[in-house]
Amino acid sequence: MDAHDCSQLESVRVVAQQHAYDSSQPREMRRHWAELSLLANRRMLGEGAEGSARELQQDFMLRTWVIEHLGPEDENSDWSPEALGVDTLAALAMSLSEAATLATKWRELPIEQIRELRRHKNLTAHLEWLIGHLQPGPTRHLLLPWIETRQLLP
Numbered sequence: 001m002d003a004h005d006c007s008q009l010e011s012v013r014v015v016a017q018q019h020a021y022d023s024s025q026p027r028e029m030r031r032h033w034a035e036l037s038l039l040a041n042r043r044m045l046g047e048g049a050e051g052s053a054r055e056l057q058q059d060f061m062l063r064t065w066v067i068e069h070l071g072p073e074d075e076n077s078d079w080s081p082e083a084l085g086v087d088t089l090a091a092l093a094m095s096l097s098e099a100a101t102l103a104t105k106w107r108e109l110p111i112e113q114i115r116e117l118r119r120h121k122n123l124t125a126h127l128e129w130l131i132g133h134l135q136p137g138p139t140r141h142l143l144l145p146w147i148e149t150r151q152l153l154p
Contacts (some may be wrong), residue, residue, distance in 0.1 A: 013037050013044070017062060034066050038063070045059075051122070053122050058115055060084065064084065068129050085143055092133060099149055118153065120153060124143075
């Protein structure tokens with residue numbers, strides 16, 4: 001995919017997301033717009049298993065917004081709080097304890113490690129809104145401490 005394709009996909013993502021946020025439209029139409037936004041965003045992720053932090057964060061934030069404002073749907077993994085929680089955990093390369101330890105001395109770290117801490121901060125930005133939608137269990141248990149640790153990250 002070239003830069004022109006990415007630019008077009010980004011335009012589709014943004015316009016579709018704006019329509020999803022439009023409260024004058026019916027709920028199901030807003031979900032369809034959100035699905036289109038996710039599809040465009042995921043095309044930009046490409047073939048990489050991890051994807052870029054920017055596209056993953058956009059994915060997580062839009063999914064959380066839909067769950068929060070339009071309601072969860074367990075039969076659709078995009079709108080399932082549990083699936084989003086699992087996806088979030090899968091995107092985190094560092095353990096919670098490693099992130100917390102590195103955060104205490106982040107000014108002394110090489111730039112690559114600071115970037116990785118920042119990536120984790122961005123990938124957990126949605127957790128404050130998502131956590132209330134997760135049922136008690138292993139996923140919620142693993143994500144809850146990230147909310148506090150996130151505040152320590154640069």
